[in-house]
Amino acid sequence: MTKPKLATCSLTGCFGCHMSLLDIDERILELVELVDLDVSPLDDKKTFDQPVDVGFIEGGCSNEYNIRELKEFRKHCRILVSVGACAINGGIPAMRNTVGLRECLEAVYLNGTSLEGDGLIPNDEDLPLLLDRVYPSHEVVKIDYFLPGCPPSGDAIWEGLKALLTGRVPALPYLLCKYE
Numbered sequence: 001m002t003k004p005k006l007a008t009c010s011l012t013g014c015f016g017c018h019m020s021l022l023d024i025d026e027r028i029l030e031l032v033e034l035v036d037l038d039v040s041p042l043d044d045k046k047t048f049d050q051p052v053d054v055g056f057i058e059g060g061c062s063n064e065y066n067i068r069e070l071k072e073f074r075k076h077c078r079i080l081v082s083v084g085a086c087a088i089n090g091g092i093p094a095m096r097n098t099v100g101l102r103e104c105l106e107a108v109y110l111n112g113t114s115l116e117g118d119g120l121i122p123n124d125e126d127l128p129l130l131l132d133r134v135y136p137s138h139e140v141v142k143i144d145y146f147l148p149g150c151p152p153s154g155d156a157i158w159e160g161l162k163a164l165l166t167g168r169v170p171a172l173p174y175l176l177c178k179y180e
């Protein structure tokens, strides 16, 4: 029997949400039975060659590469889930939204005290172009579900994922969405 397919990506984040996905411990064996992994940093598959049932987005969009990748996920994933604070509201990377991009680059590369650089702002054409600010995923594409947390716990990810993969609407119990 064909299994549903899961794709995951990490845009501008810290990979902590992916670590949390792996933090489901022995249930990872159940996950392997339940789903086929498609595009993901976990298996290093980089391009879609078929539609995918569920896509997990970690991280917000801080550069043009993130925008391209997010749009590819929207095009190929039937259900798209924003996982974690960075995908949902930009998270810590969005702290740069309080200053202009130029000011931010100057603070890091020209005026920073922690970097011994060559006094230049990197400008290599191979570097992805930075956006004016960090955008949450839903400001770029339509997102079907939001899984909050920084990161969401392995239990929350497991419950949400299991519901989506078995055709149920995720309804996480209060304790899985409570943060202190």
Ligand code: SF4
Binding pocket: 012, 013, 014, 015, 016, 017, 058, 059, 083, 084, 085, 086, 087, 091, 092, 149, 150, 151, 152
């Ligand atoms: S939400 Fe938290 S854990 Fe997830 S990528 Fe952002 S900073 Fe990392």
